[in-house]
Amino acid sequence: MIGITETGVYFPPRIETAKEIAARAEIxxxxxxxxxxxxxxxxxxxxxxxxxxxxxxAxxxxxxxDPLSIDVLIYFxxxxxxxxxxxxxxKIVHELGxxxxYAFEIMNVSSCFPIALKVAKDMLVSDPTIHNILLVGGCKEAELVDYQNVRSRFMFNFADGGAAALVQRGSARSRVLGSSILTDGSFHDDVRVVGGGSKHPASLESVQQRLHYLDVKDPKDMKKRLDPVSVNHFVHVVQHxxxxxxxSVRDINWLIPLHTKRSMFLELLSRLELNEDRAIYLDHYGHLSALDPCIGLHVGQExxxxRKGDKIVTVSAGTGYTWAATVLEWLES
Structure with missing residues (x-):
């Protein structure tokens, strides 16, 4: 049995309230x-x-x-x-002893936790010498938000923190089941931090032009292309x-999605025929890149x-755009 046995989270002590965000964003x-x-x-x-x-x-x-029993660390x-x-x-391997x-990293922006679960499970299935895989992630993307840039408004919920999950062979707490991943690369150029890469190296000009913050190339065009497909793709990866x-969808006991605007969250619940009390919505945490479903899983355990037999669906999406879902079965009473 391969599953998550432990989770951990960390949040920096400073809290920014909706009132403070509203003042900064003039909303x-x-x-x-x-x-x-x-x-x-x-x-x-x-x-x-x-x-x-x-x-x-972590x-x-x-x-x-025992830290010495960890075989693999994956940063997601x-x-x-x-x-x-x-x-x-x-660094994380060293600091944690x-x-x-061995350590490696996978990065698919906000969609990565369901993908990391699939990678960890696949490694444990294929290599009998691996027993314990530690998934870890950090997010400081609140620092990339420019509240004066209306083009990036949908990203004003970005927050900071850390999350971790231990995936083990022989788990008695949960079992990792199937995953589904879907990519539509036509959105690859819509959301990015322009400054600092090889196309636009950091310079005095890039700093003066505020190119080192998250930006959306053309919000109206992206919305026109994304709105008709996004919820459909969420539903597809969950169903698949x-x-x-x-x-099937009728078997979902808990939905643990990334943090999105409330209307999208409610539309996804409606399409999956779920009540709001069967999902974990991170309105006191915001969006922490790939960490959201791991944080939601930790909150649900706390x-x-x-309950034993519950089917828990972790689902997320990342700009670019990739949608991903992984199903867990809860084994504890």
Whole structure:
């Protein structure tokens, strides 16, 4: 049995409320709460970075398992890390004392947690010498938000924090079932940080033009192309992952999605014929890149929401655009 046995999270202490976000973005507070679906979010300072938050999220897990028993560490978090062209997974292995683990990173922006679960399961299935895989992620993408740029308004919910999950062979807590992933690369050029890459290296001009923040090339055009397909693709990967797991939409007990605007969240629930009390909506956390479903899973465990036999669907999407879902079965009473 391959499944998640432990999760961990970390959030920096500073909280930014909807009222504060509204003031910075010059948007009414009720819009932030009701449309953006955001009551508050956590913001880090310049003393802590993506790797540090990933490390802190993993520490509670390593209180329950010998660090020397971890075989693999996979970083699945934000690509906005402490440095460019740098692997934070090696730092995390060192700082956590995972002396028997090798590390690598997978990055698919916000869609990556369901994908990381599939990768971890596939590795455990294919290699009998692997027993424990630690998934870790950090996010400091609130720092990439320019509240004066109306083109990037849909990303004003970006927040900071860390999340981790231990995937083990012989799990008695949960079982990782099927996954489904769908990519539509026609959106590859819509959302990006323009400055700092090889096309637009960092310069005085790139800083003056505020090119080092998240931006949307043409919001109206992206919305025109994305709105007709996005929820359909969410539904598709959920349905397909369930089918590959031997189940259907009727079997969903819990939906754990990324944080989106409230209208999209409610539309997805409606399409899946789920009530709001069967999903975990991160309105007190915001959007932390790929970390959202891992955080939602941790929140569900803390609240003791899951029951033996529950089918839990983690689902997310990342700009570019990729939609991904992975199904879990809860095994504990």
């Amino acid at each position: 009414p507070e009720e819009v932030i709460v009701e449309k953006f679906g955001l009551v508050q979010k956590h913001i880090s300072d310049n003393r802590i970075h993506a790797s540090d938050m990933a490390i802190e999220a 520490r509670s897990i390593l209180e329950k398992i 978090g934000s690509s906005y890390k402490d440095y460019m062209v740098w692997t934070c997974g090696t 995972l002396k028997n683990a 992952a369930l089918e590959k797991s031997g189940h 609240r003791r929401l899951f």
